[in-house]
Amino acid sequence: MHNNKKNISRGYIALAILAWISISGIEIIQLMSDTSLPIYIPNVLKSVCVNIFLVSVMLFFKLEIGTIQHLNFRELLWKTFLTSAVGILVITLIKLAFSYIDDALIENPHIVKSVFYNINAASATIFLANSFYVFKRLVLYQKTRRLQKIWSFFETCIYGLILLNFLEISHFNSIFIWIAAPFAFWSIIISFNLRWIPYLNFNQKWQCILLLFLIMAISIIFFDFYWDYEHNIAHTIDITQNLFSLNIFIFTFLYCLISFLVLLFNLPTSSVFEQKFEEVLGFQKMSQTIQLEKDETKIYNVLFKSCFNTVAANAGWLEIIDEKWNISNLITESVTRDVVFKIKTTLRKGGIKIYSESYLAKNLAKVAHGEELKYFPFNSLLTIPLYSNGERIGSIGLLKNVKDGFDKEIIDIIKTYIAQASVSIHNSRLMNKALDNERNRVKLSVARTMQQRLLPKIVDNKNIDIAVYYEPAEEVGGDYYDYVESHNKTVSIAVGDVSGKSTSAAFNMAQLKGVFHTLADFELAPDNFLCYANRALSKCLEKGSFVTLIVLHIDFHRKMLQIARAGHCPAILHRAETDTTDFIEQEGMGLGVIRTAHYENFVEKVSIPFKSGDSLLLYTDGITEARDNKLEEFGYENLKEVFHKNAKCNSEEIITKIRNEVSKFTGNRAAEDDYTMMVIKFN
Amino acid sequence: MLEITTLRNDNILLIDICGDLDASSSIKLDKVLDEAKNNKEKSVLINCAKLNYISSAGLGVFMSYIEDYKQNGTYFCLYGLSEKVKNVFALLGLEKLIKIFNTEDDARNANNVN
Numbered sequence: 001m002h003n004n005k006k007n008i009s010r011g012y013i014a015l016a017i018l019a020w021i022s023i024s025g026i027e028i029i030q031l032m033s034d035t036s037l038p039i040y041i042p043n044v045l046k047s048v049c050v051n052i053f054l055v056s057v058m059l060f061f062k063l064e065i066g067t068i069q070h071l072n073f074r075e076l077l078w079k080t081f082l083t084s085a086v087g088i089l090v091i092t093l094i095k096l097a098f099s100y101i102d103d104a105l106i107e108n109p110h111i112v113k114s115v116f117y118n119i120n121a122a123s124a125t126i127f128l129a130n131s132f133y134v135f136k137r138l139v140l141y142q143k144t145r146r147l148q149k150i151w152s153f154f155e156t157c158i159y160g161l162i163l164l165n166f167l168e169i170s171h172f173n174s175i176f177i178w179i180a181a182p183f184a185f186w187s188i189i190i191s192f193n194l195r196w197i198p199y200l201n202f203n204q205k206w207q208c209i210l211l212l213f214l215i216m217a218i219s220i221i222f223f224d225f226y227w228d229y230e231h232n233i234a235h236t237i238d239i240t241q242n243l244f245s246l247n248i249f250i251f252t253f254l255y256c257l258i259s260f261l262v263l264l265f266n267l268p269t270s271s272v273f274e275q276k277f278e279e280v281l282g283f284q285k286m287s288q289t290i291q292l293e294k295d296e297t298k299i300y301n302v303l304f305k306s307c308f309n310t311v312a313a314n315a316g317w318l319e320i321i322d323e324k325w326n327i328s329n330l331i332t333e334s335v336t337r338d339v340v341f342k343i344k345t346t347l348r349k350g351g352i353k354i355y356s357e358s359y360l361a362k363n364l365a366k367v368a369h370g371e372e373l374k375y376f377p378f379n380s381l382l383t384i385p386l387y388s389n390g391e392r393i394g395s396i397g398l399l400k401n402v403k404d405g406f407d408k409e410i411i412d413i414i415k416t417y418i419a420q421a422s423v424s425i426h427n428s429r430l431m432n433k434a435l436d437n438e439r440n441r442v443k444l445s446v447a448r449t450m451q452q453r454l455l456p457k458i459v460d461n462k463n464i465d466i467a468v469y470y471e472p473a474e475e476v477g478g479d480y481y482d483y484v485e486s487h488n489k490t491v492s493i494a495v496g497d498v499s500g501k502s503t504s505a506a507f508n509m510a511q512l513k514g515v516f517h518t519l520a521d522f523e524l525a526p527d528n529f530l531c532y533a534n535r536a537l538s539k540c541l542e543k544g545s546f547v548t549l550i551v552l553h554i555d556f557h558r559k560m561l562q563i564a565r566a567g568h569c570p571a572i573l574h575r576a577e578t579d580t581t582d583f584i585e586q587e588g589m590g591l592g593v594i595r596t597a598h599y600e601n602f603v604e605k606v607s608i609p610f611k612s613g614d615s616l617l618l619y620t621d622g623i624t625e626a627r628d629n630k631l632e633e634f635g636y637e638n639l640k641e642v643f644h645k646n647a648k649c650n651s652e653e654i655i656t657k658i659r660n661e662v663s664k665f666t667g668n669r670a671a672e673d674d675y676t677m678m679v680i681k682f683n
Numbered sequence: 684m685l686e687i688t689t690l691r692n693d694n695i696l697l698i699d700i701c702g703d704l705d706a707s708s709s710i711k712l713d714k715v716l717d718e719a720k721n722n723k724e725k726s727v728l729i730n731c732a733k734l735n736y737i738s739s740a741g742l743g744v745f746m747s748y749i750e751d752y753k754q755n756g757t758y759f760c761l762y763g764l765s766e767k768v769k770n771v772f773a774l775l776g777l778e779k780l781i782k783i784f785n786t787e788d789d790a791r792n793a794n795n796v797n
Contacts (some may be wrong), residue, residue, distance in 0.1 A: 499739035501706055544713075544743035548775065567775035589776025593746050602776055621739075631735075633767070673738075 005067060012060035019053035020122055027114045047165045053122075054162060054244060057129045065133040068423060073138065073196050074204050077211040080134045084218040087123030091221070094120060124222045130244060130284035131215065131252040139255070141196040152189060157183075158251075161244040179243055180250065187251040191258040199277075202270045205263050212260040219253045235515060279413055282306060290424040294431060297329065303421040304331050304396065305416050313398040315378065320386070320394040321355070335399065339376060343397070346372050347383070355392045358384040360411065362404040380405040384418055389426045444475035444503075451476045451506050454513050456483050461491065463556045465681040467651035469659060470674075477507025477674035479620050480512050480549075484520040488559050492520045495618040495678055496549035496568065504545075511540055512547055526551040527562030527605035530591065534566070538595035546592035550618055552680075556609075561608045561616070566591045569621055572640055574647035576613030583636070584608070615654070615681040617643050622673035623658070626666050634665050651679040684708070687715055688724055694725040695791070701733035704741030712741070716748045724753050728790050733765030749780050762790040 026041055026049065068076070068636070123406070140151060200208060216612040268271075286306040293299050304318040313333075317340045320329035332340055344354065350368030352359050361367045361381040365374055378399040386394040396418065400406070451472075456659045458466050468481055478498035485491045494516050499507040515536045519529050529551050537547055548568035556559055563571060567590025589602035610616075619639070626634040639658070646657040655677055685708035690697040696719055704712060745761075759785040760782035764772065772778050784790040791793050 497739070499743050501740075544740075544747035546739070546743060546746060546775070548739075569774065587776070589779065591778070593776060596750070602779060 005063065007062050009060055012056045012063070015056040016053055016060065019049050019056065020118065022049045023053065024118045025291075028111050028120070031110050031114060044166065049244075051162050051165055054125060057122075057125050058132070058159075061129040061133040065130070065137060068137070071137060071141065071196075073200065074207050074211070076134050076137065077208055077215065080130055081211050081214050081218070084127040086217060087127050088218050088221055090123050091120050093127065125245065127218065127222060128248045128252060131219075131256075132248050135252060135255045138196050138259070139190055139193045141193075142192075144346050147193060151190065154186060158244065158247055161242075161247060165242050165244065176243065180246055183247045184250045184254070187247075187254045188258070190251070191255040194259060194262050197263060198264055198273050199258070199559075200263075200270075201274050201277075202267070203682075205267055205270055209260060209263045209267075212256050212263070216253065216256045219249065219256065223249065223253075228349050230416065248598055254661060279310065282310065283413070283417065283420075287420045290411065290421055293424065294428055296425060296428050296432075299421060299428060300329060300331060303417060304333070306417050306638045307396060307398060308333055310413055310417070311382070311398050311400070311410050314401045316396070316398040318386075318394065318396045319406070321392075329394075340397070343373060343376075343381070343399075346370070352383075354383045354395045354397070355385050358382070358411075358415070360406060362406075377401055379403045382406045382414075384414065386418060386422060386425075388422050388429065393422075393425065418557065447503065447506060448472075448475040451509070453483060454510055458483055461485065463683055464491070464554070465651045465683060467655045468678050469677045471671070471676075472674045473671045474502050476503060476506035477501075478509055479674035479676040480509045481618075481676055482513060482516050482520075483677055485524065486516070487556065490523065491552075491554045491556075492523075493552040493554070493618070493678070493680070494549055495620065496547055497620045497674070497676075499544075499546050499548075501673075508541060508545060508547065511537070512549070523553075525605055526553050526562050527600070527603045529553075530564050530566045530588070530603050531600045531616060534591045534594070534599045537591045541592040546590040548590045548621075552616075552618070554680075559609055559611070561610050562605055563608065564588060564603055564605045566603060569619055569624060571637075572617040572619075572643055573608065574615045574617075574644060575611075576615075576647075577611060579647075581640055581647060583640065610682050612682055615647050615651070615679060617654075617658075618678040618680070620673070620676040621677045623662060623677060625673060626662050626675070627669060627672065628666050629669050634662055638665075651681045654679045654681075685711055687711055689715060695794070696724045696727050697787075698727065698729045699733070700729060700731055703736040703738075704734060704744075705736070706740040709738070709741045711783040713744045713747075716744065719757070720748060720751050720755065725755050726758040726794050727752065727760075728787065728794075729761045730763050730787065731760075731761050731768060732765075734764065734768055736767055741783045742771065742775055742777065744774075745781060746777060758794050760784060760790050760793065762787055 023046070026046055030041065039281045065076075098113070098116070136151065136155070140147065143151075151175075159299070164179075167589065197205070283306075286302055289302050290299050293302065300318055304316070307313075307318075308316050315332075315334035317333070318329075318331040318336060319327050319340070322328045331338065332341070346369045347354055347359070347367070352367075360384070361370075364370055364376075364379050367373075367381075375400050376402060380400045380403055381397065383395055384395045385392055386396060396414075398406070398414075455470060458468050460466070470479060470481065472479065478500060480498065481495040483491065484493075496509075496512055498505045498512060500508070515533050518536075519532050524532065530549065533549065541547065546567065549565075549566045550563065550568040550571060552561065552563050552571075563584060563586070565571070565584075565588035566584050567588060570585060572581060572583055574581045584606055587602065587604040588608045589599065594602065617639075624634055624636050624639055628634075638661075642658050642661045643654065646654045649657065658677060659675075685700065685702040685704055687701070688697070688699040698715060698719075700712065702708070716727075748759070761772075762784040763786065764783060769778075769783065772781070772783065782790075782793065784793065
């Protein structure tokens with residue numbers, strides 16, 4: 001692409017040089033020929049050569065200047081000036097040379113003059129083409145679609161004028177004037193596109209003014225050359241004396257003049273533009289810093305600094321408050337905390353709510369209770385509340401020594417800063433919350449693993465076929481089961497439920513496990529077991545917490561089952577012999593419900609002989625209280641029925657059947673409580 | 684959702700519980716019962732006719748005030764419980780510690796006898 005461009009521009013240069021040599025050649029041939037016997041060269045050929053020269057020079061600059069990537073106005077004007085200065089130098093040297101050359105010394109002075117003339121014309125053309133395309137870039141800086149169209153049409157028309165060269169119109173002809181005048185008017189209109197000017201700072205403006213002045217001076221020298229050249233020399237071909245060149249000249253000169261004047265008049269207001277520009281840059285910088293910033297404190301610092309510097313405050317503060325209105329963060333500048341509190345208190349006394357609306361005191365002495373502030377060197381005050389996602393989070397306060405120190409524009413800028421910052425603060429808070437949640441999730445999953453380790457792996461026993469299902473509603477739960485075997489003769493089993501949910505329940509469940517294992521070694525009768533457990537747990541359960549537990553003691557030797565219940569759901573027993581299923585009804589109060597009185601009065605032990613094929617279902621209330629979308633509970637009878645129907649299966653199958661029924665019942669409703677089931681089948 | 688309305692009638696504080704009494708809503712009930720405790724109410728009657736569901740946390744709230752009311756000499760009872768809710772109380776053994784009646788009249792009469 002780059003090489004391609006280079007080749008094309010080289011082609012233009014070659015074409016221009018070729019055309020120029022042809023023009024000079026034709027002229028020399030005509031001058032050298034005998035006046036009595038002129039060599040006939042058709043006018044069309046001359047015009048074609050001239051036009052080729054003009055167009056190739058124009059296209060060369062169009063390519064060179066049109067493809068500049070990063071516009072630097074001053075540099076562009078500087079280059080234009082340099083190019084034309086070289087041209088002027090050439091012209092001046094030639095003029096000087098002419099004044100010293102004695103016509104008599106040269107065999108044919110006309111020929112020398114003609115060559116010199118053509119050199120002049122070429123440098124004028126180069127100057128015009130260069131300026132034309134430089135000013136095109138300036139005109140089209142920050143262009144609109146409409147302007148682009150207008151310019152394209154203008155440029156096309158200018159090129160169209162080249163065709164008029166074939167008509168050999170003298171510039172004294174009225175047609176010449178009629179065409180040149182509207183073009184001049186058009187050029188004026190286009191010349192008022194000067195959007196590049198506000199982007200210059202004061203120094204750059206001065207430099208541009210100087211450069212434009214010089215370029216204008218050079219144009220006049222060229223024009224002088226155009227107008228006053230000795231017309232007595234019969235130039236058969238003239239590069240410059242055509243409508244095309246004239247109109248380009250008019251445009252470049254007008255653009256120079258108008259830019260020059262506008263720049264000159266813009267100089268006094270330049271500082272304002274520069275300040276605005278700084279503000280925009282400052283805002284951009286602040287928003288970039290703030291958007292990338294994850295640390296809230298840093299956001300506050302950047303925001304405060306930006307606001308403070310923008311208004312050129314003498315003192316100020318930024319405070320962040322929490323939900324309880326306590327200050328969690330206070331930044332102050334040139335003012336102590338005490339003074340900030342004093343000002344805030346005074347404002348509050350005057351009924352000014354700095355956390356809900358912005359407040360401007362043009363004269364601090366005149367606000368309500370302002371006399372309390374007269375010892376401070378501040379005369380005007382601006383406070384703006386800080387919000388994050390609609391919630392008030394604090395305030396920013398700026399103080400100035402002068403009265404009426406805050407303009408509306410400045411206040412508006414600060415408000416945009418604050419709006420930008422509140423978005424960032426909100427984002428940062430969301431991010432921190434998400435991180436916290438993630439951390440908690442990890443912690444909970446660790447807790448879950450720990451809790452699962454508290455539950456025993458049930459191993460098969462030759463006397464019983466046993467299966468368990470345990471599923472907490474959340475990561476950790478309050479359900480509990482355990483199993484202790486002693487000498488293959490007896491087995492102690494417990495299924496329980498700790499009141500409350502999640503982590504607090506999980507801790508109590510761990511305590512329950514400790515109590516169970518301590519007492520299991522004593523091989524107590526289940527009712528006794530519960531009395532001791534109640535005593536132990538009463539000491540460690542917080543007020544309002546309790547534990548329900550069902551304890552089973554199986555004696556394989558005597559084929560006897562002892563069972564006691566502490567507020568827990570009654571066990572369900574299926575008798576294989578009679579194919580009957582019944583709840584084991586018995587009294588029993590929850591552990592921790594009574595902590596002082598005689599707990600033993602409230603529990604009851606049931607002893608049941610069992611036979612081979614009998615099965616027992618223990619469960620927690622999560623199963624019976626599982627609800628469907630109509631908020632109906634699964635219920636005890638339903639559970640008994642499902643158990644009864646599947647009692648002949650092995651323990652694992654029974655559990656699966658009940659699980660399926662429960663999940664069929666609840667449908668897509670999430671489990672609200674932990675699920676625990678244990679099936680014991682006697683071999 | 685749980686709604687609690689209290690009504691004072693002579694020396695009797697009537698508390699109306701309506702909705703589900705679960706872990707989050709039981710805090711509301713705890714507040715009301717705590718206030719009754721601090722005021723050393725003579726009688727606290729709780730209408731559970733519109734109580735749909737009670738979780739273990741809800742039971743815990745009732746449980747934790749039994750001793751306090753006993754010490755204050757507050758007459759404390761529930762009435763109008765649905766069969767399902769009554770079963771939950773019975774299962775835990777709370778019916779042995781809290782008087783439970785079918786109707787408000789029964790509850791008031793029992794109070795007068797005492």
